[in-house]
Amino acid sequence: MEDSSTLLYQHYNYDDVFNRCVIAGLLNLLNHELTYTQTFADNVTEKVTVPFAYNFAHAKDQRFAQDNYTFFGRECFSEKFIDGKFDMLPRFAMSYTGSQIDANNITNRFVKGKYQKEENGVVTTYTAFLYSIPLTMNFELEGWIDNMETAFKIEEALRNKFYKNKTFNVLYRGMKIGCCVGFPETVSNIEKTVSYSFEQENQLKMNFSLAVECYQPCFDESMSIDSGLVIEHIGYDIGLYNSSNTPISKKVELKILAPTEGTRIYSGQEVEIKWESSSNVSDVCTVMLYYKTEDGDRHIIDCPMFNSGIYMWRVPQYASNFEQPDVVFIDSLINTLDGPVIEIAPNPSGEVLTGSFRILEPGKFDNAGLMQVSCESVDSSGNLNIHDCYVANVTEDGVESIKYYTDYTQEQLDEAGIGIINKEPFSYEIESISNRISVGVAYPLDTTIFDEKSNILII
Numbered sequence: 001m002e003d004s005s006t007l008l009y010q011h012y013n014y015d016d017v018f019n020r021c022v023i024a025g026l027l028n029l030l031n032h033e034l035t036y037t038q039t040f041a042d043n044v045t046e047k048v049t050v051p052f053a054y055n056f057a058h059a060k061d062q063r064f065a066q067d068n069y070t071f072f073g074r075e076c077f078s079e080k081f082i083d084g085k086f087d088m089l090p091r092f093a094m095s096y097t098g099s100q101i102d103a104n105n106i107t108n109r110f111v112k113g114k115y116q117k118e119e120n121g122v123v124t125t126y127t128a129f130l131y132s133i134p135l136t137m138n139f140e141l142e143g144w145i146d147n148m149e150t151a152f153k154i155e156e157a158l159r160n161k162f163y164k165n166k167t168f169n170v171l172y173r174g175m176k177i178g179c180c181v182g183f184p185e186t187v188s189n190i191e192k193t194v195s196y197s198f199e200q201e202n203q204l205k206m207n208f209s210l211a212v213e214c215y216q217p218c219f220d221e222s223m224s225i226d227s228g229l230v231i232e233h234i235g236y237d238i239g240l241y242n243s244s245n246t247p248i249s250k251k252v253e254l255k256i257l258a259p260t261e262g263t264r265i266y267s268g269q270e271v272e273i274k275w276e277s278s279s280n281v282s283d284v285c286t287v288m289l290y291y292k293t294e295d296g297d298r299h300i301i302d303c304p305m306f307n308s309g310i311y312m313w314r315v316p317q318y319a320s321n322f323e324q325p326d327v328v329f330i331d332s333l334i335n336t337l338d339g340p341v342i343e344i345a346p347n348p349s350g351e352v353l354t355g356s357f358r359i360l361e362p363g364k365f366d367n368a369g370l371m372q373v374s375c376e377s378v379d380s381s382g383n384l385n386i387h388d389c390y391v392a393n394v395t396e397d398g399v400e401s402i403k404y405y406t407d408y409t410q411e412q413l414d415e416a417g418i419g420i421i422n423k424e425p426f427s428y429e430i431e432s433i434s435n436r437i438s439v440g441v442a443y444p445l446d447t448t449i450f451d452e453k454s455n456i457l458i459i
Helices: 004-009 018-033 062-070 073-077 148-162 410-415
Strands: 035-041 044-049 052-054 091-101 111-119 122-145 166-172 175-182 194-198 204-219 252-258 270-279 286-292 298-306 310-314 326-330 336-338 341-344 357-361 369-378 384-395 418-420 435-443 446-458
Touching (some): 018 175, 035 148, 111 204, 122 148, 252 446, 298 310
Parallel strands (some): 052 091
Antiparallel strands (some): 091 122, 111 122, 166 175, 175 204, 270 310, 286 298, 286 435, 369 384, 384 418, 435 446
């Protein structure tokens, strides 16, 4: 059995070929997006996905056909082959007919970018100046269809998907390249977007063209440098020395004031980081803020930054294991015109109470009143958990702003944004949805000078 750890470093002659990447991405889009409905009876329908393949005969390259089509023959069918013709309808073949550079769309040439290169079996990331060449790649597609009804359905699906455009992404040299495909505005020698003809055996043939707009990244490898060696930040300081205070006797001290150890913070929200600094000879002009996860990895928050003593940090969503549940509004008499955007932040015990709902956008409704609200989430076993113990006070201007209560009266409930009624609140095991981190501040000119506050819980 092949060692899976070596798959990343396997390299083939057809890897990182730009045209091939775009063609593969377009084929993947066509084979998953172009569908029509086939009706067999009043209650029997089938959703048919139209198959597309690359027309390697058009390339007139025997090796291309061998590399891409013939390697699976014996693996799939062993030594047993059946003589005869097996015609699948509908089917389409795609031919690449060339490309042109859109010189009018060329922009700044001197932009830094990153790409990957294999060196001695190891994939290394490099940084170099990037020049994006705007391209239009042209494709001709021809298909064979059994009847005119199916042809009309496919033509309708083509217009739905490709006029004006459809986007897809491909991977090239470790980069995600965006592509946009649609019907070309001008096509030489073809006056119709879609054309029909009849072939032998009375098969209906359809022809159409597609154009893909993309950017081919070109790097100046003479100026490339290992990304791990690139200077990203420059810290600076000002020091005043005399005969008694020299660089050797320089002393810098940093101290984190907030957040304190044991603090609970919430992902996606802003947290105040405060610190103080002192030195016998320097101004400590810049500092570096960071946080460390339990595995010891350090993540830069900001560096270098002016030593202001305070920083508002928006905690990234990925720093926590907590996944926002879906908040669903249910009422047969009130219709949701524009759904509200709500974030949930459980309390330190993991419970979702009234104060746990943060309304980012109040939404719009066609009536006012109380609406039942449910929180829905999927657990680690794939089971859907629904907690319908909440009620929202809704007006025509949306969900009312959140107010905080410990004991709920009906009057308070009428004023609250989202409250709890009759049931136990939605509750999490706090350890399963949180991460513990350390927040620190360091001196950029000497990172051995730092201070950290640990045991900070991110929910």
